[in-house]
Amino acid sequence: MPGPFDEKIDGGAYEPAGGASAGAKGSALVTGGTRGIGLATARRLGEAGWRVICVARSAGHLESTVASLRADGISARGLTADLSVAAERQSLAEALQDTVDLRAVVNNAGGAARGGALDTALEDFDAALEIDVRAAWDLGQRLASRLAENAGSIVNVASTVALAVPSGRGLYSSAKGALVAATRSMAIDLARTGVRVNAVAPGPTLTEGLRTFNTDEQLAERATKVPLGRLADPADIADAIEFLCSHRARHITGQVLVVDGGASVAGMYI
Ligand SMILES: NC(=O)c1ccc[n+]([C@@H]2O[C@H](COP(=O)([O-])OP(=O)(O)OC[C@H]3O[C@@H](n4cnc5c(N)ncnc54)[C@H](OP(=O)(O)O)[C@@H]3O)[C@@H](O)[C@H]2O)c1
Numbered sequence: 041m042p043g044p045f046d047e048k049i050d051g052g053a054y055e056p057a058g059g060a061s062a063g064a065k066g067s068a069l070v071t072g073g074t075r076g077i078g079l080a081t082a083r084r085l086g087e088a089g090w091r092v093i094c095v096a097r098s099a100g101h102l103e104s105t106v107a108s109l110r111a112d113g114i115s116a117r118g119l120t121a122d123l124s125v126a127a128e129r130q131s132l133a134e135a136l137q138d139t140v141d142l143r144a145v146v147n148n149a150g151g152a153a154r155g156g157a158l159d160t161a162l163e164d165f166d167a168a169l170e171i172d173v174r175a176a177w178d179l180g181q182r183l184a185s186r187l188a189e190n191a192g193s194i195v196n197v198a199s200t201v202a203l204a205v206p207s208g209r210g211l212y213s214s215a216k217g218a219l220v221a222a223t224r225s226m227a228i229d230l231a232r233t234g235v236r237v238n239a240v241a242p243g244p245t246l247t248e249g250l251r252t253f254n255t256d257e258q259l260a261e262r263a264t265k266v267p268l269g270r271l272a273d274p275a276d277i278a279d280a281i282e283f284l285c286s287h288r289a290r291h292i293t294g295q296v297l298v299v300d301g302g303a304s305v306a307g308m309y310i
Contacts, residue, residue: 065090065143065286066090066141066144066190066192067092067093067139067142067144068085068142068144068146068285069093069095069136069144069145069146069179070082070085070093071095071096071123071146071147071149072096072148072149073094073096073118073148074101075096075101075248076245076247076248076249076274077148077197077274077277078094078096079094079274080273080274080277081146081277081281081282082094082105082109083112083278084279085144085281086109086112086114086115086116087112090143090285091116091141092116092117093116093117093118093136094116094118095120095121095132095149097120097122098120099118099120102118102119102120105118119135123150123171123175123179124167126174129175129178129182133179133182133183136183139186140186140189142183142186142190143187143190143193143285144192144193144194144195145183145187146195146281147175147179147180147194147195148197150172150197150215151172151212151216151249152171152249153167153168153172153212153215154209155210156207156211157211157214160210160211165211165214168211168214168215169214169215169218172215172216172218172219173215173219176194176196176219176222177222177226180226180230180237184230184233188230188233188235191234191235192236193238193289193293194223194226194237195238195239196220196222196223196237196238196239197239197240197277197281198219198240198242198296199241200298201216202216202219203220203241203298203304220239223237223294223296227293227294227295228294236284236289236290236292236293238289238292238293238295239295239296239297240277240280240284240296240298240299241296241297241298241299241300242272242276242300243272243298243299243300243303243304244259244272245271245274245276246271246272246274247274259271265303265308266300266301266302267302267306267308268302276299277299280297280299283297284297
């Protein structure tokens with residue numbers, strides 16, 4: 041069984057900063073950093089000079105992700121962990137003890153929950169909360185003191201369904217709504233330590249995850265409802281996350297930055 045700390049991929053030390061990573065700003069942990077929004081975020085942060093640490097369950101995907109980021113001059117490494125398992129979160133936090141420059145944590149992994157308020161089994165509700173809320177809460181607690189040493193920040197990836205509820209999406213909406221509440225609570229409780237905590241709320245974003253649940257025709261139909269005329273690209277969300285991690289967002293905490301092409305403002309919860 042793969043452990044949360046993958047020696048083969050990690051190799052212990054950081055790659056020397058160079059190319060896009062020259063003048064590194066610190067290390068940024070990106071959960072779910074091998075696909076979709078997480079991968080785009082790892083790349084964007086790396087381009088901005090962060091050393092990135094990607095976390096996912098699949099060692100194979102981590103290996104290829106890290107290789108591709110490094111090929112582009114980004115300082116990257118990978119750690120395997122199933123973040124829905126508390127013991128693996130603990131091991132991950134322990135593996136990060138040596139990362140003295142940890143300055144950003146992006147809680148992105150999650151979001152596969154499907155089901156309505158009346159047809160979702162309690163076990164499925166628990167599973168959704170485990171990966172979408174408890175994982176972010178737990179990692180936030182475990183890494184808060186290190187982030188405080190570095191005036192760091194946390195960005196949680198929520199969703200526009202946290203803010204308004206499409207019919208039949210009660211499970212996902214409950215999980216992401218709780219994540220928004222956790223973001224605000226943590227922001228206030230950590231503020232005096234200098235750690236900022238924010239969330240992004242993406243609208244539908246063209247990732248493998250979204251394509252699992254939508255045909256091309258359905259995606260095209262959903263895009264017509266977006267005032268800016270298209271669904272989000274993962275890079276759209278990554279740019280917002282990179283901003284919230286950066287010094288430019290130094291006086292912003294407890295906020296939810298919606299990135300949905302104007303859909304929610306127009307009352308289009310798509
Ligand atoms: N795409 C959208 O339309 C959309 C809209 C709003 C919000 N979001 C949110 O954005 C986040 C990313 O979505 P996405 O569409 O980019 O996802 P995705 O394409 O399905 O990618 C998910 C990533 O998370 C990792 N992952 C999944 N479960 C994990 C676990 N238990 N432990 C560790 N890593 C795990 C996956 O790697 P492994 O499978 O190898 O673990 C992969 O790297 C989610 O929180 C989602 O709710 C997405």
